[in-house]
Amino acid sequence: MRNSFVAATLAVSMAVAPVAHAKSDNLTTVGDITQIAVPVGAGIISLLKNDTEGFFQLAEGAVYTAAATHTLKAVVHAPRPDGSENNSFPSGHTSAAAQGAAYLQFRYGWEYGVPAYALTALVGYSRVDAKRHYWRDVAAGAALATGIQYAVTEMGYSLTDTYVMPYINGDQVGLTASVKF
Template sequence: MEKQIIIVYFFIVFFCAPVFSENKKLTQFGYYGQVGVPLTAAIISLYDEDYIGFGEVIEGAVFTSLATYALKYTVREERPDESDKLSFPSGHTSSAAQGAAYLQFKYGWKYGLPAYAITGLVGYSRVQANKHYWHDVIAGALLGTAIQYAVTVKGYSFVSIAPYVGDDEVGLFVSAKF
């Protein structure tokens, strides 16, 4: 079954993308993919009752978003379509790559490869829609992957959540490191 999934995603990325190159459905896919990949990662963690992993995917998403926008407003590169929005790096791609990286680091290539294939299609959709250059997409993918690597693999977490039970109370203890 795993080989079949890989073959299907390989087919989608390498054969279907050129067919949809001028299609608005591919652009829409990019919008959905940026949210769908990290959301799927979070749902899988919750389904597996992996609350630490759920925290990691949420933390990775927050830091990826913050880093993406910090870079956008630092670099201030114009988009190829000359719209008012900033180009570098691609936020759609960084978001999708962050979710894909989490799935790969936490569950292996069985989940990671299809998620990275979707991320590639999200990036392609941004270039074909004339919203980003290829270097924006590559930078976004590297950024999302690197941040999730730091959180999931290296354990650079800034937030800790722990349940506590007292004599007459139950709650959560949340702490943040700065």
């Protein structure tokens, strides 16, 4: 299955990239689709391998990556190259794709990771070409997602052992939380 995934990914990449580059709108569309296709493809691979633990690592990494990316966008408030909005840094498209690629790399090895990172590079290029991001935004999105997925997949950081419970003690009412790493 690994060889077929690699072959299919490379074939799609080589077929799509020249067509997409021919017209900038097509490239933008390819980037929009690929940012979702990489992590969804990673999820499908995990399910086909009956790797439930890995599937949950992928999902957890996706949630943390999205939260971190959108928090940074709101805090940094960097203008886009086209001047349309102030949420350029980091690239959300790139962080989404890179998170799936990083998961594949850390969980299943370079045979899965390299093609997925190639698709992530295509996503990043599409965002710069569309003047929606600077290269720094793309690099930051990829680095952020890779770091988060590394922490989840390789280092075992997880909030799956998190408990939040209400408490009532006389006049006091509140929540107590426990997080196990």
